[in-house]
Amino acid sequence: MWVAFKWVLKRDLMLAVRGPSEVLTTLMFFIIVVSLFPLGVGPERETLMEIASGVVWVAALLASMLSLGRLFSSDYEDGSLEQLVLAAHPLPVLVLGKIVAHWLVSGLPLVLVSPVLGLQLGLDGETLAVLILSLLLGTPVLSLIGAVGAGLTLGLRGGGVLLSLLVLPLYIPVLVFGAGAVEAVRSGLEAQAHLSLLGAFLVLSVMLAPWAAASALRISLD
Amino acid sequence: MRLFSKDFWFQFASPKTFYPFAGKLIPWFAGVAAVLTLVGLYIGFFVAPVDYQQGNSYRVMFIHVPAAWMSMFIYVVMCAYAALGLVLNTRLSDMMAAALAPTGAMFTFVALWTGALWGRPTWGTYWVWDARLTSELILLFLYLGYMALRSAIDDPRRASRASGLLALVGVINVPIIYFSVKWWNTLHQGASVSLTSAPTMAKTMFAAMIVMTFAFWAYAIAVALYRVRLIILERERHARWVVELAERER
Amino acid sequence: MNWSSWSEFFAMGGHAPYVWGSYGVTFLLMAIEVFLLRRRRNAVMRRIRRLARMQRETNE
Numbered sequence: 001m002w003v004a005f006k007w008v009l010k011r012d013l014m015l016a017v018r019g020p021s022e023v024l025t026t027l028m029f030f031i032i033v034v035s036l037f038p039l040g041v042g043p044e045r046e047t048l049m050e051i052a053s054g055v056v057w058v059a060a061l062l063a064s065m066l067s068l069g070r071l072f073s074s075d076y077e078d079g080s081l082e083q084l085v086l087a088a089h090p091l092p093v094l095v096l097g098k099i100v101a102h103w104l105v106s107g108l109p110l111v112l113v114s115p116v117l118g119l120q121l122g123l124d125g126e127t128l129a130v131l132i133l134s135l136l137l138g139t140p141v142l143s144l145i146g147a148v149g150a151g152l153t154l155g156l157r158g159g160g161v162l163l164s165l166l167v168l169p170l171y172i173p174v175l176v177f178g179a180g181a182v183e184a185v186r187s188g189l190e191a192q193a194h195l196s197l198l199g200a201f202l203v204l205s206v207m208l209a210p211w212a213a214a215s216a217l218r219i220s221l222d
Numbered sequence: 223m224r225l226f227s228k229d230f231w232f233q234f235a236s237p238k239t240f241y242p243f244a245g246k247l248i249p250w251f252a253g254v255a256a257v258l259t260l261v262g263l264y265i266g267f268f269v270a271p272v273d274y275q276q277g278n279s280y281r282v283m284f285i286h287v288p289a290a291w292m293s294m295f296i297y298v299v300m301c302a303y304a305a306l307g308l309v310l311n312t313r314l315s316d317m318m319a320a321a322l323a324p325t326g327a328m329f330t331f332v333a334l335w336t337g338a339l340w341g342r343p344t345w346g347t348y349w350v351w352d353a354r355l356t357s358e359l360i361l362l363f364l365y366l367g368y369m370a371l372r373s374a375i376d377d378p379r380r381a382s383r384a385s386g387l388l389a390l391v392g393v394i395n396v397p398i399i400y401f402s403v404k405w406w407n408t409l410h411q412g413a414s415v416s417l418t419s420a421p422t423m424a425k426t427m428f429a430a431m432i433v434m435t436f437a438f439w440a441y442a443i444a445v446a447l448y449r450v451r452l453i454i455l456e457r458e459r460h461a462r463w464v465v466e467l468a469e470r471e472r
Numbered sequence: 473m474n475w476s477s478w479s480e481f482f483a484m485g486g487h488a489p490y491v492w493g494s495y496g497v498t499f500l501l502m503a504i505e506v507f508l509l510r511r512r513r514n515a516v517m518r519r520i521r522r523l524a525r526m527q528r529e530t531n532e
Contacts (some may be wrong), residue, residue: 094330122275148387148391152387152388153371158374158376162370162371162374164369165363165366165370166388168367169360169361169364169390169392172356172363173360176356204394210396212387215387219380219383219384219387220380220384222380267474268474268475269474270474271474272474272485277484279484279487279490281484282490282491282494285495285498286492289498289500297509313490324505328501328505331501332497332498335494335498336498339490339491339493340490340494343487343490358475367519369475412529441502445509447508448509448513449509452509452516455516455517455520456516459516460523464520465521468520468521468524469521469524471517
């Protein structure tokens with residue numbers, strides 16, 4: 001079973017490496033959105049520091065929503081998704097493989113770039129560390145939840161916007177606690193409660209989302 | 223006894239049998255809703271006294287709290303029907319879920335709107351991002367997403383199963399948010415605002431609120447039954463009994 | 473009785489816009505919901521009759 005997981009993971013990673021333009025789009029979008037805020041809001045250090053946690057997190061959320069469409073669509077179009085669904089291995093495991101690959105390629109880069117953007121907005125020290133940690137815990141949750149939405153909206157017209165509408169209510173708690181963690185530390189408070197809750201979301205979504213996404217795929221492909 | 227026979231109840235799982243049954247129920251629930259509304263409004267405006275602190279603005283509560291309760295309750299019932307439909311594959315369960323959604327969304331909006339209008343004179347602001355208000359807003363998005371997904375899918379079977387799954391995934395969200403109200407207390411000390419002060423309320427205020435809750439409940443049932451009948455007609459539009467019914471209505 | 477006159481009732485102690493804004497919008501939305509449902513019913517009936525008529529015509 002884990003052989004199949006690793007196989008799907010490797011396959012998706014190889015495909016991503018061969019066609020990196022899609023991958024870079026997510027990263028560039030993230031960087032651009034965050035960079036727009038100082039231009040729009042003004043370069044006042046105080047203001048930027050106050051909104052930094054929210055800005056980075058919302059940008060990560062939007063970048064994540066943008067990248068979700070790609071999770072299943074290319075496989076759906078060339079028929080390999082149906083092959084995966086019909087395979088002898090448990091579909092949730094295969095789906096988890098795809099989600100992990102997707103996160104490594106779309107989510108992890110955001111985590112790695114975030115300290116630079118944080119610095120740009122005037123954050124430092126412990127705040128940056130919490131920023132990285134919150135995104136490290138949160139972006140996989142976004143990928144996992146997003147996979148369910150992507151599975152449900154497979155092949156539908158108006159797909160991207162509809163997908164965003166569907167996952168948005170489920171993303172909000174992640175956003176609240178992710179940005180909240182950073183903001184707490186910036187104000188000198190403890191972020192432990194926020195981060196614990198993010199961790200709980202991660203555990204919960206790893207257990208439930210692959211199964212839900214697999215069900216969604218079966219519903220969409222039947 | 224017929225009531226204890228499984229067959230008696232299962233006949234209502236068929237849209238054709240359920241349609242006239244629902245039709246008989248609607249006038250009763252509509253009547254109850256109208257009467258209870260009048261009674262509740264009477265108590266709320268003419269019996270319940272002016273509030274010492276809030277003046278007359280608190281009377282919004284007689285709409286706000288029942289609407290909020292209904293918004294949650296309808297979502298849970300909707301999910302129950304969706305689960306039934308997914309597990310048992312009964313069409314009528316899914317139709318009931320679809321029938322409930324717009325009414326649930328309406329109550330959610332009403333809860334948010336009236337909450338804002340109550341909040342302004344009472345606490346000085348139309349909105350605050352605390353756990354309760356945020357979760358109610360999320361609930362509205364869940365309803366809208368449910369309806370949007372359903373309308374985006376042409377195949378009725380896929381539409382019902384996909385939206386059913388979505389509703390159930392959303393239900394996981396709701397207790398997580400409500401549980402986090404406790405966390406919010408520790409994170410933002412003193413910022414929690416209680417919008418329901420039930421036990422310390424004057425009896426007349428409490429009575430008005432309860433009566434309005436049941437009024438909304440009866441309204442929701444009447445409207446949902448009416449809507450599910452329309453859904454039945456739309457889905458079964460080629461069936462002989464439906465055509466005959468439509469011709470008779472002329 | 474709480475109110476000594478109708479104008480007092482409508483004024484709601486200065487909170488009129490909030491109270492009537494709430495009740496007004498709520499009952500308006502309910503009325504709209506019922507109105508939309510009736511309109512949908514008429515449309516459905518018309519559609520069913522039209523489909524049945526077309527079916528009869530293709531059978532002839």
